[in-house]
Amino acid sequence: DQQVKQNSPSLSVQEGRISILNCDYTNSMFDYFLWYKKYPAEGPTxxxxxxxxxxxNEDGRFTVFLNKSAKxxxxxxxxxxxxxxxxxxxxxxxxxxxxxxTGTSLTVIP
Amino acid sequence: DAGITQSPRHKVTETGTPVTLRCHQTENHRYMYWYRQDPGHGLRLIHYSYGVKDTDKGEVSDGYSVSRSKTEDFLLTLESATSSQTSVYFCAISVVSGPNSGNTIYFGEGSWLTVV
Structure with missing residues (x-):
């Protein structure tokens, strides 16, 4: 059974707007969470x-939010x-x- | 650059043949991983290693074996390749990010395997 779920397979956003990608998990023993980006034919970064x-946690244009009670x-x-x-x-x-x-495919429209 | 090299990068093989993928790292990290990526399934852990000759199974280990005789090399073997093992295989290493951080996993560039 999938312990980490991304329920939106795809997302389209206009350039300059905010993109929000979501993730849910079931295991309360997880102690660290990460986000990766993957381009075609490359490894995840x-x-x-x-x-x-x-x-x-914030790093430039990227901010990750964690809500433990909601997992x-x-x-x-x-x-x-x-x-x-x-x-x-x-x-x-x-x-x-x-x-x-399972990943979310983000498309940013110019 | 996490110093990870995968070989071969692309391979086509026939059903029933054994296949070995190699992962080489240059920085002596203890933990190494093999994942496969498939549409609709994301990245799934096949096997991982926490030291020389210390390995354990992941979520999708059936049909795969691994070996780690040296810190720098982690081999993934498909004992008898099947069409369901057509996939992209990623090797990864785990790196401690800092005193107040957890480990971060870094990936190689991938090995594309087609079983016909």
């Missing part, structure tokens, strides 16, 4: 992460740029294992 003891995290990209068009994966860590969601 690390974007931003957050510890389970925090509720927000939900989100990635905000603002302002969105055409180069942000990619597949985004959320991931969660328990011990030495990382579990990934």
């Amino acid at each position: 690390f974007l931003i992460s957050i510890s389970s003891i925090k509720d927000k 939900h995290l989100s990635l905000h990209i603002v302002p969105s740029q055409p180069g942000d068009s990619a597949v985004y994966f959320c991931a969660a860590k328990e011990g030495g294992q990382f579990y990934f969601g």
Whole structure:
């Protein structure tokens, strides 16, 4: 059973607006959460992460929010740029294992 | 650049043949992983290693075996390839991000395997 879920397979946003990607998880033992970006024919690249003891982490245009009570995290990209068009994966860590969601394909429209 | 090299990058093989994918890292990280990526399934863990000769199964380990005889190399073997193993395979390493951070996983560029 999928422990990390991304329920939106795709998202389209106008350039300059905010992109919000969502992720839900079921395992309360996850202690660290990460977001990755993937372009076609390339490996996923690390974007931003957050510890389970925090509720927000910001890095430039990217902000990750964690709501532990709801077992939900989100990635905000603002302002969105055409180069942000990619597949985004959320991931969660328990011990030495990382579990990934199914991905959300973001398209930023110029 | 996480210093991860995967080989081969592309391979076409016939059903029933054994296939070995190699992952090489240059920075002596303890944890290494093999994932596969498939449409609708995201990234799924096949096997991982937490040291030389120390390996464990992931979510989708059936039909796969691994070996780690040296810190820098992690091999994934498909004992008898099937069409369902056509996929993109990613090797990854885990790196400690800092004293107040957890581990971050970094991926190689992928190995595209087609089983015909």
